[in-house]
Amino acid sequence: EVQLVESGGGLVQPGGSVRLSCEASGFTFSSYWMHWVRQAPGKGLVWVSRINSDGSITSYADSVKGRFTISRDNAKNTLYLQMNSLRAEDTAVYYCARKGPGSGTFDPWGQGTLVTVSS
């Protein structure tokens, strides 16, 4: 069974940092592009970042560019999101997702981890 399990969320002060992890199982992790998508409380879905299968290509939403860094360790089947200079507006559930069928889709998704940025 394909599974993605996020961890690392919690309460962080404005200006602080946190690193999210997403452990993958049930598929050949090193063969897939991976993504982070976030959802602020009561709001819609927003794509955050992507990384290609070997980690050589990354992309970011403008809202996080220069503050967030996506990376992966294929030996550990784990995806990461390093989040620096956090702001209140970064408060959200962060989902990792695998590239899905067709083009430009996300499937499956992890259960998400909540990051709350507050003093």
Next chain:
Amino acid sequence: EIVLTQSPGTLSLSPGERATLSCRASQSVSGSYLAWYQQKPGQAPRLLIYGASSRATGIPDRFSGSGSGTDFTLTISRLEPEDFAVYYCQQFDSSSLYTFGQGTKLEIK
């Protein structure tokens, strides 16, 4: 950036009825890059439709997608109790990358 606008914001229907959800793009989207997701409270989104009209693995055939250009539709032919949820459309293009619509909440009437 391509903006996706979903309508209606909320749709109130009864089990057994047909649901029609709309997704309109601010500029033309390749049909290959239009997807639909279902999200239930407290759960992660689930891919329903990709390539505008292809059902994802395990998705019942009461779900269907159609459309092209700037207008896309998700149809649920006969609503089951488990179908009441929020639905998002999503597109991909090389400039704005990935964007989602704001969602349509399908609620029980």
